[in-house]
Amino acid sequence: MKIKAIALNTFKEAIRDRILYLLFFFAAVSVIFSRLLAVLTVGDRVKIVKDVGLTAISLFGVLMAVLIGTGLVYKEIDKKTIFTLISKPIHRWQFLLGKFFGLVLTLFVMTALMSLIFLLTVFFHTFKIEAGLLLAILFIFIELILITAVAILFSCFSTPILSSLFSLSFFLIGHFSWGFETLIQRTKSAPLKLFVQGLYILLPDLENFNFKTEVVYGLTVLPKYYLFSALYGLAYTAFILTLAILIFKRRDFV
Amino acid sequence: MAAVLKVENLRKSFKLGFVPKKREILKGISFSVEAGEIFGYLGPNGAGKTTTLKCALGLIFPDQGQIEIFGHPHLSLQAKERLGYLPENPYFYEYLTGAEFLDFYARLFLLEKKEKEERIAGLLRLVGLEREAHLPLRKFSRGMLQRIGLAQALINDPELVFLDEPLGGLDPLGRKELRDVIVRLKEEGKTVFLCSHILQDIEMICDRVAILVGGRVISQGALQDLVSEKILYTEVTLSGLSASDLEGLGEPVSSHGDRVMLKVFQEDNIERLVALVHDKKARIHSLVPRTETLEDIFVKMVRQG
Numbered sequence: 001m002k003i004k005a006i007a008l009n010t011f012k013e014a015i016r017d018r019i020l021y022l023l024f025f026f027a028a029v030s031v032i033f034s035r036l037l038a039v040l041t042v043g044d045r046v047k048i049v050k051d052v053g054l055t056a057i058s059l060f061g062v063l064m065a066v067l068i069g070t071g072l073v074y075k076e077i078d079k080k081t082i083f084t085l086i087s088k089p090i091h092r093w094q095f096l097l098g099k100f101f102g103l104v105l106t107l108f109v110m111t112a113l114m115s116l117i118f119l120l121t122v123f124f125h126t127f128k129i130e131a132g133l134l135l136a137i138l139f140i141f142i143e144l145i146l147i148t149a150v151a152i153l154f155s156c157f158s159t160p161i162l163s164s165l166f167s168l169s170f171f172l173i174g175h176f177s178w179g180f181e182t183l184i185q186r187t188k189s190a191p192l193k194l195f196v197q198g199l200y201i202l203l204p205d206l207e208n209f210n211f212k213t214e215v216v217y218g219l220t221v222l223p224k225y226y227l228f229s230a231l232y233g234l235a236y237t238a239f240i241l242t243l244a245i246l247i248f249k250r251r252d253f254v
Numbered sequence: 255m256a257a258v259l260k261v262e263n264l265r266k267s268f269k270l271g272f273v274p275k276k277r278e279i280l281k282g283i284s285f286s287v288e289a290g291e292i293f294g295y296l297g298p299n300g301a302g303k304t305t306t307l308k309c310a311l312g313l314i315f316p317d318q319g320q321i322e323i324f325g326h327p328h329l330s331l332q333a334k335e336r337l338g339y340l341p342e343n344p345y346f347y348e349y350l351t352g353a354e355f356l357d358f359y360a361r362l363f364l365l366e367k368k369e370k371e372e373r374i375a376g377l378l379r380l381v382g383l384e385r386e387a388h389l390p391l392r393k394f395s396r397g398m399l400q401r402i403g404l405a406q407a408l409i410n411d412p413e414l415v416f417l418d419e420p421l422g423g424l425d426p427l428g429r430k431e432l433r434d435v436i437v438r439l440k441e442e443g444k445t446v447f448l449c450s451h452i453l454q455d456i457e458m459i460c461d462r463v464a465i466l467v468g469g470r471v472i473s474q475g476a477l478q479d480l481v482s483e484k485i486l487y488t489e490v491t492l493s494g495l496s497a498s499d500l501e502g503l504g505e506p507v508s509s510h511g512d513r514v515m516l517k518v519f520q521e522d523n524i525e526r527l528v529a530l531v532h533d534k535k536a537r538i539h540s541l542v543p544r545t546e547t548l549e550d551i552f553v554k555m556v557r558q559g
Contacts, residue, residue, distance in 0.1 A: 001361070001364055002361070002362050002364070004361075005358060005361035005362055006362075009347065009350075009358050012349065012350070012354075013347065013349060016349045079345045080341065080343075080344075080345045081345055081346060081347060082313075083308075083311075083313055083339070083341045084339060084341060084344070084346070084359070084403075084406060084407075085362075086311070086312060086313055087311040087312070087313070087334065087337070087339040087416075088334060088359065088362045088363070089331040089334040089335045089362065089363065090331075090334075090362055091331075250315065252268075252313070252314040252315060253308070253313040253314060254268065254308075254314065
């Protein structure tokens with residue numbers, strides 16, 4: 001109940017943030033723009049609409065998670081609103097989880113709205129709703145949950161600008177970490193190989209949540225891959241949140 | 255009487271600067287606050303008043319020492335259930351309205367819907383913000399923010415209320431209203447821990463005080479024990495006498511036209527002054543004996559400290 005109260009307050013705070021609407025506007029424009037892009041491109045127009053639309057949802061969702069998430073905890077400390085909150089009978093982890101779920105709720109609403117525009121755009125082309133698209137959006141949302149946790153982690157000890165940089169770096173590294181596999185194969189020195197392997201395990205592999213190509217081209221994906229990706233996302237989010245709670249637990253609010 | 259707040263040998267230091275240098279803010283503070291009293295925690299700026307409060311409320315962690323609230327460790331939820339806190343210069347969620355703001359804090363105490371609504375309405379009435387209940391906090395003046403802040407501190411009907419500089423930034427009327435609310439809290443049996451450097455207010459409403467200087471409690475006790483009733487001097491305002499008439503009778507403080515204000519230190523000088531006024535057909539406008547004030551004691555202690 002206490003987490004719910006903080007989450008709802010965070011949701012109220014986030015939906016009153018102008019930056020959210022600015023990003024939503026650009027996301028909507030991008031999805032609609034995909035229709036124009038499809039006309040100008042040689043090839044399957046529907047595939048272009050789907051590809052650009054899903055990418056826009058993912059990209060603008062990440063920007064929302066990072067730009068709002070990194071300020072959430074920092075603002076509470078900077079504006080000293082946390083003083084009255086922490087003096088109430090709540091644990092610090094409840095505060096942090098409240099903030100996390102509040103932003104997840106905001107992202108859920110925004111992703112749902114962006115998806116609605118996207119699905120309508122696709123519907124005008126195909127006159128059908130494809131379940132695969134919903135599945136791809138679901139995994140984009142799982143990725144957003146993880147990015148939210150990362151943004152909140154950095155927000156616990158850093159300024160919004162630095163936290164945004166760290167979180168966006170996490171997102172970029174996460175999408176290119178598959179490159180480590182090639183690096184491991186080509187590395188000859190055993191200690192270096194071990195180090196790169198360690199890094200590969202530690203760094204996120206956000207490509208696990210990317211089912212855009214499979215959905216757009218209608219490729220078959222075995223259910224066990226979906227299950228693995230979902231569990232991977234939840235486990236990594238739990239790991240990042242635990243780290244955030246451990247840092248936040250011993251912090252002085254001066 | 256039972257101690258509701260017990261602080262023992264509290265120490266806290268911070269590392270400050272680009273090359274971190276340890277600075278000790280609290281240097282072994284001990285005091286206790288008893289049930290049902292208004293306890294004044296005084297000290298000049300930077301003495302460590304707010305740091306002590308933050309330690310007690312779990313906002314910062316002490317390096318050493320113990321804090322108990324109602325016999326529980328200060329970080330326990332049982333202790334926090336029974337206290338309220340109004341921070342200095344309160345900043346609140348400006349996107350919420352007054353009623354939404356109180357509703358949010360009420361939810362943290364898991365109050366039932368009916369009780370919550372009654373409590374919110376009662377508190378808005380108490381702090382005189384009934385009409386502003388649906389106005390966003392960003393439109394509140396400083397005094398209104400202070401009052402809604404007090405309302406949130408009382409949302410759980412606490413037994414112990416921490417107020418950090420609650421009277422700062424308020425106009426004279428606002429200060430009087432807030433003083434009245436604090437006295438009413440005491441009458442309801444609540445304990446008030448009041449951090450302030452506005453000594454006149456402390457003197458008016460506090461039962462006991464602790465004076466903090468440079469991170470140490472240098473004096474604590476009942477206000478009447480600290481402030482003596484001995485008359486220090488008498489302040490006399492008179493007119494119709496020349497400067498030569500007043501020579502040797504007292505120390506002139508100010509003069510405005512014919513009117514002079516004197517500090518008279520000896521009682522027989524007052525009798526001589528009254529006789530002189532009578533003889534010369536002059537006039538006494540006021541005659542005020544001045545006892546030692548908390549401010550006198552505070553200034554003396556801070557200088558010694």
